[in-house]
Amino acid sequence: MISKWTLLLVSMAYAAILFTVAWWGDRKPQYPNRPWLRPIIYSLALAVYCSSWTFYGAVGSAVRHGWGYLPIYLGPLLLLLFGWRIIERLALIARSQNTVSIADFMSARYGRSRRLAALVTLTALIGLVPYLALQYKAVAMSLAVLTGYVPKPDEFFGDPALLVAILMAAFAILFGTRHVDATEHHHGMMLAIALESLIKLGALIAVAVFAYLWLGQHELPLAESTRILLENAPPQGFIAQTLLAFLAIFCLPRQFHVAVVECGDVGDVRHARWMFGGYLLLISLMVVPIAAAGVALFGSDGTVPSDTFVLALPLANGNTALALAAYIGGFSAATGMVIMGSIALATMVSNDLVMPVLLRRDLDEDGAKAAAAPRVLWIRRLTIGLLALGAYSYHHNISADSNLAAYGLVAFGAVAQFAPGMLGGLYWRGASRRGVERGLLVGFVLWVYTLLLPALSQSGWLGPQWIVTGPFDIAWLRPQALFNLTGWDPLTHGVFWSLLLNGATMMITSARWRPGVDERLRIAQFLDPYAQRRTLAPSDWPGNVRVADLMSLAERVLGERHAQRAFAEEAAELMRELKPEAQADRLWVQFTERLLAAAIGAASARLVLTSVLRGQGMDLGEVVAVLDETGQELRFNREILSTTLENISSGVSVVDPDMRLVAWNRRYQQMFGYPEGMLYVGRPVADLYRYNAERGELGNSSDDIGEQVNKRIEYMRAGSPHVFERVRSDGQVIEMRGQPLPGGGYVTSYNDVTDFKHAEQALREANETLEQRVTERSREAEMAQQSKTRFLAAISHDVLQPLNAARLFTSALRFTDSFDEQRHLAERVDASLRAAEELLDGLLDVSRLDAGKLEAQLTDFDAGELLRDIASQYAPVAKGRGLDLRVHARSAPVRSDRRLLRRVLQNFIANALRYTRKGRIVLGLRGRGNEVELQVWDTGPGIPPNHMQQIFDEFHRYQQAFDWGEQGLGLGLSICQRISRLLGHRLDARSTVDLGSMFSISVPRVQVATDLYQHRNRPTPQADSLAGLRVLCVDNDQEILDGMRMLLTRWKVDVITASTVDEALEKVQQGPPIMLVDYHLHDRMEGLDALDALRAASPRPIAGALLTADGRDELKRMARERGYRLLTKPVKPASLRAFLAAHHTRTREEPK
Incomplete structure (x- = not known):
């Protein structure tokens, strides 16, 4: 424990430091030589918002409610982020109007109303006494923690809180009431307040760092402690507390004084957004480790009040110096608030309560010559003293609540009643003095009834029974369940009703009684404080x-x-x-x-x-x-206005608040065809509406004319702006724009927009037609492109089927020693690779077909042979999966495109292999009149009837488990359907769940031709038919050259290879009769140019072939024009052998 005399000496020494800083700041202003210092001092002084509630009570709120401590920081941060221009507007207005307090601002905005200023002052005075008491309670609590001394309830003069109240009041009197002019900036006091803000921030940071280290030493990670502390959802009242904190930044008298009255330059507000916001953010973060360490050390059962954790934590760990520093921080927070709050309230009391009474008495008694300055100062000093005494009395006698936050929230609720009138004065032209007065009075009464009186009841000053049952046992008047609104916490309930009825009363009353002349003359300076208004030259006036x-x-x-x-x-x-x-x-x-x-x-x-x-x-x-200078600015020349009205194209009519015509122009009279003499000043506008209604100008003629007229009169009387278009019987379109006048009345303009509407309709129709056409074309193009892209991409996936078969054959070939079996497997590999080659060719052909550059090649062939060929290709795959693949097909000549038909059947078989787990797959054909139906049967899971119509859609798959580690892309059957449409063949599908499926394609039957099977009986050329032929092969890929050498060597061809053009030019001197050259050599010349160069360098005539994967017709034409043959890759061995044989025969037949 620390001696109370030690704390008293420390407090006195600290107060002396503050006196010195304030005195030095007044004697030597810092801003002229250091302008950068002003926004820093201003931002730190705004931190007077952080009172002892923030310093001590935030930790207590965090312990009791978790997230519930955040609203007092979150509200100001939201204002600084999104509502900072409110402060900027107030500062601008204060500079132009010499505003000295929040009551003065309200009075100046609403016609210099003394009654409104007095009402604001009384509300602030009653509402903030509990807030001042909070500071004394916080200091008394800190003294009790550090010294262990708790004053007796009947002890008065020995109470340390009383000494603190006297000390704070003395400081406020000495440095806050030195000048009568309240707008004169108190540089010394602002400097002292800024120093206090730094001290309380530094003290809180020191305790937070200590708490963090303590948690680490006891193996209590901060993150885990914080999670436990904040694991509960935000408490009830979170939103209401955030709203109150938001409004408090400009509604609290001390915050208004610091932020508005003491603002030396409006630009400082922009700097303060970030500096003061950073201050709040930093101080809010310091609360968490202190609360976490306090809960870990003391628990949360209330044995040690959570509001005292800032002091108790270092004290319990023997760190007396840190506890003393924390006490100084809390003392700073309390003194800063008390000093600024007392000065602001004293100014309001002297200016708006006492001085008007004294001045009126002096004037009535002709005693105005008495000096007013000394009386003003003494009134403010006396007010500060009485405030200190009253707040201490509230703390000593009334409050029994140990929760510091309860004090502050009650005070915030009181000053929040200023918000509707202040915001209305800044942004709403229709806000009137009478509306603001009545709204504030209603809100204040509800605040007293729902918040203040229940607090007094809990303190024992009033019986608690009426809170439960309501006054006179009227349940719906219960102060914490007003109008039977239950389920809300008392604060949210009170704030809701007081602010709601405050704002509603203000708006309703303002709508009924509009602003008076004095209010309207001054309103522009408040609604638009940024405007640069011109200063009028002095004019003569009849005073002397x-x-x-x-x-x-x-x-x-x-x-x-x-x-x-x-x-x-x-x-x-x-x-x-x-x-x-x-x-x-x-x-x-x-x-x-x-x-x-x-x-x-x-x-x-x-x-x-x-x-x-x-x-x-x-x-x-x-x-x-x-x-009122504004009255001079609002004068206008009536003659100029009249001339202007007569020379505009719009019809204009103006009515007064009594709905009588006061002004119009000739265009208005012509537009509606009013007879001469019908329009005159003072004529009821209802007569004009009735005249138009009788002629059918007001819409549906079946409506009662009186109702039509009354409806429009009430609309204008309510002051509702409107824009409306009416089509007259002759087709003319009139646009009517109505706007209420500030002082009552209504002005309406009428414009003939017939031509504009006709043009608009024509343009709209053209635009709609154009948009429809563009949308349709775009949709068609997009669908076509998507369909083509999906189709071409899908074909390539099935190329893996024959390659997979080839892979199985080659795997078997590696482990086979028998020559016959090796030959058989090699033939199977060759067949599978041929199938893959044909599939890729089909991909290229289909892409050309979609581009309109290729047609299906219809030939006659044996469908049975095609089925057997396909079955032999997929037999290894079926065998590997334990499936029985059978073919039941006789010879059946058909007419179709063999490659595309093979593509369809391959997809059928691939799907059967993919989905069939056991059983067999059967390939067969049946005659159906003039058609042959090629069928693929399987014993798979079958397809439900509701899926049969969707299986041919792109990317649609019937979801089944796959036992073979593969899954289709949902494109195979879609490709089959497109090919069948291209060929004009009919597809069919039948399926039974759990039994299997059948897919078929019907192909036209043809008569048996004698040469249909000649290609099967055609003798194979002898192996030595190319013996002795020399061929020059040129390719930049060595593997291609090696493969070409192995193939041609088997044909007894003498092969000469070259990988570059220069090497080929050397070897062509050996005189080969044939050269095979790749198109893409990636050398100094490409294939065609290389063929020309080799032919020119050859000592004998030489034939050439260009090998390429590019099968463009243009390239074929270029090769043909130069005398070369084009062989497309992958090169078919039969085509290559035929080319070589033809030229070899021609060479041997040439005369030697």
């Missing part, structure tokens, strides 16, 4: 007030020295000589009003000046004209 009279008035309020200095500075700014005996013009009167408003408030300044000017022979209307 001298400058000396105005100076004398200012001296009585501000003091002689201050008033004379202010008049001298204004004269220098106006660039004129200060002549006290000269007659004062409008500019001097307006300057005096602003000067007085800074000292005694806008309402009191208006009262004083009005009395003085009327005492000089001016009537009330002349006083208003002098004091």
Whole structure:
């Protein structure tokens, strides 16, 4: 424990430091030489928001409610991110209006209303006493933790909280009430507040670091501790608390004073967004480790109050120095709030409650010559003292709640009642003084009833029974379940009802009683503070007030020295000589009003000046004209306006609040065909509507004319803007735009938009037609492209089928010693590779067919032989899967494209192999009249009837398990269907679930031809028919050259190979009669040019063939024109042998 005398000495020493800093700041202003320092001081001073509630109570809230501690930080952060222009607007208005408090702002916005200013002051005074008491409670609590001394309930003078209250009040009096002008910046006090903000942040960071290290030493990871601490969802009232914290930044009197009144430059607000926001973010992060360590050390059962964890944690671990630093941080948080809050409230009380009463009494008694400056200062000082005493009394006698957050939330609820009037004053032209007064009164009464009185009941001052049963046992009037609204926490309930009825009352009353003349004349400066308004030249006015009279008035309020200095500075700014005996013009009167408003408030300044000017022979209307510069700006030349109305193309009519015609132009009369004399000033607009309704101009003639007229009158009377178009009986289209006038009444413009509507309709029809055509063409093109892309991509997947068969054959060939079996397997490999080759050729042919460059090649062939050939190709695959692959096919001559038909049958067999787990697959054919039906049967799982119509769709697969490690792409049957349509053949499919499926294609039958089977009996050329032939092979791929050499050597051909053009030019000198050259040599010349060069270099005539995978017709034509044969890759051995044999025979027949 720490001695209370030690803490008293530390507190006194700390207060002395603050006094010194404030005194030094006033004596030596820092900003002229260090302008960069001003936004830093301003941002740190805004942190006066972080009171002892933030320093101590946030940790307690985190322990009790987890996420519930965040709203007091989240609200201001949201304002700084999204609503910071509210502060900027307020600062601009305060500079132009000399606003000294939030009550002064409300009064100035709503017609200098003294009653509204007094209502705002009373609300703030009653609402913030509990908030001031919170600071004393926090200090008393910290003293109790550090010293162990708890004052007795009846102990008064020995209570440390009383000493703290006196100390804070003394500081506020010494440095907050030195000048009458409340708009004069308190540089020293702002510097001291900024220093306090740094100290409380540093202290909280030190304790948080200590807590973090303590958690680590006890093997309690911060992340896990934080998760446990914040594992619960945000508590009830989270949103309401966030809203209150959002509004508190500009509704709390101390925050308004720091953010608005003490703002030296509006640009500082933009800097403060990030600096003050970073401050809040940093201080909110420090709460978590302290709360986590406190719960780990003390538990959360309340044995050690969670609000004291900031002090108790270091104290429990023997770190007295850190505990003392934490105490200084909490003391800083409390003193900063008390000082600024007391100054702001004292200014409001003196200016808006006491001074108007004293001034009116003095004026009534003709005693205005008495000096006002000393009285203003003494009133503020006395107010600060009484506030300190009242807040201490509330803390000592009323509150029994140990939860610090409860104090602050009640106060936030009170000042939040200012928000509707403030925001309405900044953004809503229709907000009126009467509406704001009534709304604020309703909101304040509901705050008292739903929040303050229940708090007093819990403290024992009122019986608690009425909270449960309601006054007079009226259940729906229960203060925490008003109108039977239950299930909400008391704070959310009270905030909801008070703000809802506050805003609703303001809007309804403002709509019923619109702003008065005085309010409308001043409204522009509040709605658009960014506008640069021109200053009018001084005009003559019928008063005879001298400058000396105005100076004398200012001296009585501000003091002689201050008033004379202010008049001298204004004269220098106006660039004129200060002549006290000269007659004062409008500019001097307006300057005096602003000067007085800074000292005694806008309402009191208006009262004083009005009395003085009327005492000089001016009537009330002349006083208003002098004091309101806006009235000068709103004058306009009626003749110019009339000329303008008569020369515009639109018809215009204006009615007054009584719905009588007051202005119109000739175009309006012509547009509706009103007879001469029908329009005159004062004519009820209902007569005009009735005249138009009788002629069918108001729409459906079946409606009652009276109802039509009344509906339009009520619409205008309600002030609802509208835009409407009406088509008249002659086809003319009239656009009507109505807008309410600020002072009541309605203006409507009428425009003939017939030509525009006709053009618009024509354009719309053309656009719709064009869009429809473009959409259809785009859809067709997209579908065609997608279909083509899917088709071409799908064909390639089936090339793996014959390659797979070839792979099985080659695997078997590696482990076979028998020559006959090796030969048999080699033939099977060759057949499978031929199938893959034909499949790739088919892919190329289909792509050409889709492009319109290829037609199906219909030939006559034996369908039975085709089935047997396909069966032999897939037999190894079936055998490997334990399936019996059978062929039942006799000779059946058909007419079709052999390659494409083979493609269809391959897909049928591939699907059968893929889906059949056991049993057999049968290939067969049946005659069906003039057709032969080629069938593939399997014993697979079958296909349900509801899937039979979808299996031919692209990418559709009937989902089944696959035992063979493969899965189709859902493209095979779609490809079969496209090929069948191309060939004109009919596809069929039948299936029975669990028994199997059958797929077939019907092909036209043809008569047996004698040469149909000649290709099977054609003798194979003798192996030595090419013996002695020399061939030059040129290719940049060595593997191709090796393969070509092995094939040609088996044919007894003498092979000469070259991998480059230069090497080929050397070897062509050996005189080979034939050369085979690849097209893509990737050398200094390509295939065709290489053939030309070799033919030119050969010592004898030489034939040539170009080998390429590019089968373009253009390339074929180029090769043919140069005398060469084009063989497409993969080169068929039969085609190559035929080419070689033909040229070899020709060479041997040539004469030697």
